[in-house]
Amino acid sequence: MSTAHQGVHEARQELGGRLRTVRADAGIDGRTLAGLLDWPPSKVSKIQLGRQAPTADDIRAWTAACGAPQAADELLVLLRDLDSRYAAWRRQLKQGHAVVQRSWAETEAAAETIRAFEPCWIPGLFQTADYAAARFREHAQLNESTRDTEAAVAARLARQDVLYSPGRRRWHILLTEAALLYGLAPADVMRAQLDRLVSATTLPAVRLGIVPLRKRIPVSPVHGFWIFDNHQVIVEVVSAELRLSLPEEVAQYRRVFDLLAPSALYDGDARRLLTAAAEQWT
Numbered sequence: 001m002s003t004a005h006q007g008v009h010e011a012r013q014e015l016g017g018r019l020r021t022v023r024a025d026a027g028i029d030g031r032t033l034a035g036l037l038d039w040p041p042s043k044v045s046k047i048q049l050g051r052q053a054p055t056a057d058d059i060r061a062w063t064a065a066c067g068a069p070q071a072a073d074e075l076l077v078l079l080r081d082l083d084s085r086y087a088a089w090r091r092q093l094k095q096g097h098a099v100v101q102r103s104w105a106e107t108e109a110a111a112e113t114i115r116a117f118e119p120c121w122i123p124g125l126f127q128t129a130d131y132a133a134a135r136f137r138e139h140a141q142l143n144e145s146t147r148d149t150e151a152a153v154a155a156r157l158a159r160q161d162v163l164y165s166p167g168r169r170r171w172h173i174l175l176t177e178a179a180l181l182y183g184l185a186p187a188d189v190m191r192a193q194l195d196r197l198v199s200a201t202t203l204p205a206v207r208l209g210i211v212p213l214r215k216r217i218p219v220s221p222v223h224g225f226w227i228f229d230n231h232q233v234i235v236e237v238v239s240a241e242l243r244l245s246l247p248e249e250v251a252q253y254r255r256v257f258d259l260l261a262p263s264a265l266y267d268g269d270a271r272r273l274l275t276a277a278a279e280q281w282t
Contacts, residue, residue, distance in 0.1 A: 013050030209264025
């Protein structure tokens with residue numbers, strides 16, 4: 001089974017497990033539920049095991065038969081996102097990195113408030129051309145994908161136009177100090193990149209915070225994530241991009257962000273830390 005298919009199968013299993021919980025909470029077994037719905041028992045079993053995806057009508061009927069119609073809305077969100085929750089990089093990058101960058105630009109343009117946490121690299125919205133090129137070359141090598149570095153960099157830099165567009169859009173971005181110090185590009189590229197971040201701290205629509213090393217923080221910075229209007233979270237992992245929309249998932253990531261944000265340095269304090277980090281790249 002391919003990685004992408006595994007991801008969809010795991011999402012089906014998650015949906016099936018939630019439906020199984022609804023049934024169990026109602027105190028009825030699978031055969032009884034099948035009888036109430038006039039389904040073959042095998043259909044109930046396949047849905048619960050993630051071997052068959054239910055339809056929207058199946059979910060509404062299931063939850064109603066279990067006396068829990070209020071559970072349908074959340075399950076319908078999971079069904080809607082079934083195929084989009086897990087997008088393997090190798091599948092996404094068949095047409096190159098520039099296409100993915102344009103997709104991100106559309107997501108960003110549609111949001112009014114964006115919160116993000118990045119523990120190990122500089123977010124694309126603030127990357128210099130040279131730093132972005134290093135990231136795309138690394139990603140292409142890792143995923144054995146199309147090397148469209150020049151087009152991808154151009155698309156990523158075009159994304160940055162939104163930072164200067166008039167409107168109500170706001171960003172609150174958190175980085176770790178470690179992201180400033182990892183040797184992900186040559187020293188001169190890193191110095192220029194940190195200088196770009198100093199400038200970013202002065203943008204009116206951006207609140208840029210740096211979480212310093214050696215400071216006690218209330219939650220582990222496990223991985224990076226982006227939250228769009230408290231409606232969707234995007235998580236990039238080694239093999240794939242995850243797009244999460246269930247309310248409890250979004251709320252969990254928002255909680256992590258809200259715990260980390262007070263630990264960050266902002267404005268003048270952030271600029272001093274960035275300047276000190278740049279000096280280490282001499």
